[in-house]
Amino acid sequence: MTTAVDGPVELAVSGMTCAACAARVERKLNRLDGVRASVNYATERAVVHLPAGLSAGDAVAAVRQAGYDARVRHRAEDDRAAHTAAVADLRRRLVVAAVLAIPLGNLSISLALVPALRFPGWEALCVLLAVPVAGYSAWPFHRAALRNLRHGSSSMDTLVSLGVLASFGWAVWSLAAGSAGPGYWLGFGVTAEGADAVYLDVAAGVTTFLLAGRYFETRSRRNAVGLLTALAGLAAKDARVLREGVEQSLPAALLRVGDLFVVRPGDALPADGVVAEGASALDTAAITGESAPVDVGPGDRVVGGTVNRGGRLVVRATEVGANTQLAQMSALAEQAAQRKAAVQRLVDRVCAVFVPVVLVLAALVLGGWLATGHTAREAFTAAVAVLIIACPCALGLATPTALMVGVARAAQLGVLVKGPEALEATRSVDTVVLDKTGTVTAGRMSVVATAAFGDADEREVLRWAGAVEAASEHPVAAAVVSAAGAGLPAVTGFEALVGAGARGEVDGVPVVVGTAGLMAGLGITVPPEARRWLAGLGAATGVLVARAGAVVGGIAVRDTVRPSAADAVARLHALGLRTVLLTGDGPGAARAVADEVGITEVVAGVRPADKVAAVEALRAAGHRVAMVGDGVNDGPALAAADLGMAVARGSDVAAHAADVILVREDLHAVPDAVELANRTLDTIRGNLVWAFGYNAAAIPLAASGLLNPLIAGAAMSLSSVLVVANSLRLRGYRPPRALWDGR
Numbered sequence: 001m002t003t004a005v006d007g008p009v010e011l012a013v014s015g016m017t018c019a020a021c022a023a024r025v026e027r028k029l030n031r032l033d034g035v036r037a038s039v040n041y042a043t044e045r046a047v048v049h050l051p052a053g054l055s056a057g058d059a060v061a062a063v064r065q066a067g068y069d070a071r072v073r074h075r076a077e078d079d080r081a082a083h084t085a086a087v088a089d090l091r092r093r094l095v096v097a098a099v100l101a102i103p104l105g106n107l108s109i110s111l112a113l114v115p116a117l118r119f120p121g122w123e124a125l126c127v128l129l130a131v132p133v134a135g136y137s138a139w140p141f142h143r144a145a146l147r148n149l150r151h152g153s154s155s156m157d158t159l160v161s162l163g164v165l166a167s168f169g170w171a172v173w174s175l176a177a178g179s180a181g182p183g184y185w186l187g188f189g190v191t192a193e194g195a196d197a198v199y200l201d202v203a204a205g206v207t208t209f210l211l212a213g214r215y216f217e218t219r220s221r222r223n224a225v226g227l228l229t230a231l232a233g234l235a236a237k238d239a240r241v242l243r244e245g246v247e248q249s250l251p252a253a254l255l256r257v258g259d260l261f262v263v264r265p266g267d268a269l270p271a272d273g274v275v276a277e278g279a280s281a282l283d284t285a286a287i288t289g290e291s292a293p294v295d296v297g298p299g300d301r302v303v304g305g306t307v308n309r310g311g312r313l314v315v316r317a318t319e320v321g322a323n324t325q326l327a328q329m330s331a332l333a334e335q336a337a338q339r340k341a342a343v344q345r346l347v348d349r350v351c352a353v354f355v356p357v358v359l360v361l362a363a364l365v366l367g368g369w370l371a372t373g374h375t376a377r378e379a380f381t382a383a384v385a386v387l388i389i390a391c392p393c394a395l396g397l398a399t400p401t402a403l404m405v406g407v408a409r410a411a412q413l414g415v416l417v418k419g420p421e422a423l424e425a426t427r428s429v430d431t432v433v434l435d436k437t438g439t440v441t442a443g444r445m446s447v448v449a450t451a452a453f454g455d456a457d458e459r460e461v462l463r464w465a466g467a468v469e470a471a472s473e474h475p476v477a478a479a480v481v482s483a484a485g486a487g488l489p490a491v492t493g494f495e496a497l498v499g500a501g502a503r504g505e506v507d508g509v510p511v512v513v514g515t516a517g518l519m520a521g522l523g524i525t526v527p528p529e530a531r532r533w534l535a536g537l538g539a540a541t542g543v544l545v546a547r548a549g550a551v552v553g554g555i556a557v558r559d560t561v562r563p564s565a566a567d568a569v570a571r572l573h574a575l576g577l578r579t580v581l582l583t584g585d586g587p588g589a590a591r592a593v594a595d596e597v598g599i600t601e602v603v604a605g606v607r608p609a610d611k612v613a614a615v616e617a618l619r620a621a622g623h624r625v626a627m628v629g630d631g632v633n634d635g636p637a638l639a640a641a642d643l644g645m646a647v648a649r650g651s652d653v654a655a656h657a658a659d660v661i662l663v664r665e666d667l668h669a670v671p672d673a674v675e676l677a678n679r680t681l682d683t684i685r686g687n688l689v690w691a692f693g694y695n696a697a698a699i700p701l702a703a704s705g706l707l708n709p710l711i712a713g714a715a716m717s718l719s720s721v722l723v724v725a726n727s728l729r730l731r732g733y734r735p736p737r738a739l740w741d742g743r
């Protein structure tokens with residue numbers, strides 16, 4: 001591993017047992033010259049940006065120096081195998097601890113309460129039962145603590161290891177010294193008068209509880225990570241490629257762009273493509289969250305991972321492997337979960353100083369109790385309880401687990417969130433600006449009327465306009481071209497006049513197609529006849545056609561509003577958001593669309609360059625603005641908004657500068673994103689409040705001797721498990737289906 005790598009390297013880091021470890025690895029990596037690294041405890045991954053001259057091997061070496069292990073991460077499968085092994089190891093240790101701790105507890109209770117039952121050598125038997133628990137089962141804690149010690153640092157494992165060893169050592173010592181006496185003290189808190197402490201069952205019990213906690217936590221974390229990687233697994237692993245009319249089964253990885261492949265009913269698509277033959281209905285639910293199957297036929301674009309619910313399809317591959325929409329979606333979702341929320345950085349810093357502070361505190365508690373004339377047992381109980389209860393692991397898990405589940409759930413619903421900042425921005429937005437063409441409307445226009453002025457002929461007008469528009473990519477142009485039919489004359493000197501129209505020369509004569517404003521701007525007089533025609537169009541968009549410097553006709557086009565738009569806008573209003581329709585189109589068409597979907601404010605006739613200004617004006621007025629656009633023309637406006645949401649499909653999914661990408665051609669994705677962002681942030685807040693509150697309340701209790709170490713161990717484990725379970729609840733987020741299923 002000595003080759004220098006462009007772009008970030010991903011490392012799988014093992015041996016981290018808490019957020020403080022992640023913070024330590026991150027510090028170590030960032031200390032390398034020119035390195036920028038971010039380490040995530042929940043996913044056990046490090047993203048490292050290396051400068052020229054440093055290799056992935058250097059980063060791995062740095063992680064090892066910090067006392068952890070790392071390897072360059074290649075595939076999700078590696079993670080799964082490593083994770084499974086880790087869970088199995090914890091399970092074995094947990095079983096041993098539980099099997100031995102139970103008889104040990106019973107034995108010590110019986111022997112303590114009924115001295116007559118004691119037999120010669122009972123102390124030795126108890127110690128023998130406790131050795132595997134405090135040694136083998138608690139080994140992961142000791143190992144991590146040792147690793148830390150070697151580097152002069154400490155972590156929550158130090159606390160646990162110290163707690164277990166101290167109780168065990170104390171027990172052995174007091175048994176050996178014969179001070180266990182007649183009133184054997186039970187770790188469970190029943191302290192007989194004048195009894196001394198035998199902490200064997202504390203050592204065993206604490207180990208069992210903490211291991212159980214870590215076992216469940218590791219398992220749930222795997223579920224959360226699995227949610228993220230599940231997306232990538234949706235595409236079919238095999239493709240039936242059609243070569244010279246013969247079907248041949250190949251691993252999907254060998255598929256090439258341009259290959260024809262067959263998709264049988266019930267199969268998932270292995271790659272993105274265009275339907276070449278056949279008609280069917282595709283189930284896109286897993287990718288876009290849309291519940292109704294989508295009908296497709298020749299010429300339609302289809303994406304990998306969707307499932308064929310109808311007849312046989314032959315598809316020509318347009319994107320394969322890492323370029324498919326699905327691969328890009330899952331890469332984006334993983335990157336998003338990997339990025340750190342602002343709050344997480346604070347938590348990391350807190351965790352890093354927390355453990356040394358607790359060690360000092362435990363020592364102070366021990367000294368304080370002894371100094372105030374209490375017995376060694378009392379002092380010891382309080383100090384061990386402080387060590388054990390103070391572990392900040394719930395704190396470390398609070399943010400990343402919620403983020404991971406939130407981002408993964410959003411991706412399942414066709415909402416790709418680029419990172420935690422985007423979620424945070426989504427929550428604070430109060431105004432949603434929607435672009436009209438292609439966002440609120442389908443962006444597929446058709447000609448609804450034509451007009452000829454003076455002595456021109458309508459068919460001629462359409463032909464001249466069509467010839468120019470054939471070179472344009474605007475939706476208006478597509479409508480004009482399809483209405484003009486085949487056999488159009490060629491255009492020379494074509495020029496797109498962005499946000500206004502297009503011009504060129506047809507049969508050597510200059511032709512301009514575009515808005516009345518464009519004509520005026522070019523010094524072409526718009527006759528009253530044309531103005532009247534434009535004014536009478538209502539909801540349609542009218543463009544004028546000028547030939548040889550004179551307006552000769554007009555073409556009216558109409559777009560259809562997306563079926564879900566009105567419901568989605570109603571949901572946005574119900575969420576307390578203000579909506580604004582922003583468009584380059586004229587006020588008449590804009591108002592008609594706004595009325596149809598229920599948007600109250602309209603800003604029409606805005607040139608593409610001025611969309612940024614419109615967004616900035618709203619922000620200057622104190623609003624937090626989300627801009628929803630198609631991402632191509634609206635790029636600058638998306639970037640100018642507090643939150644840019646691009647409606648995009650296909651392989652360009654990852655290319656957008658937007659913060660959120662909606663891969664669903666359905667405006668419901670916007671309120672879904674807002675709701676899910678709110679829920680995720682609420683979950684993070686709930687987790688943090690719980691974890692902080694728990695530590696804040698429990699430490700004084702433990703220090704004042706009110707908390708038995710055993711209960712401290714159980715409570716500590718429970719808090720981590722609760723935090724992870726709370727985050728996993730986000731999986732259950734369902735958009736209000738009733739609103740849009742009946743569409």
Ligand SMILES: Nc1ncnc2c1ncn2[C@@H]1O[C@H](COP(=O)(O)OP(=O)(O)OP(=O)(O)O)[C@@H](O)[C@H]1O
Pocket residue numbers: 435436437438469472473474476477497498499500501502513514515541542543582583584585586606607608
């Ligand atoms: N190629 C073209 N041919 C004819 N008219 C055009 C062309 N390009 C733009 N226009 C005119 O300019 C107007 C503004 O175009 P622009 O691309 O800024 O916005 P839009 O596509 O109508 O809507 P939105 O801003 O909602 O995406 C269009 O409504 C149309 O009237």
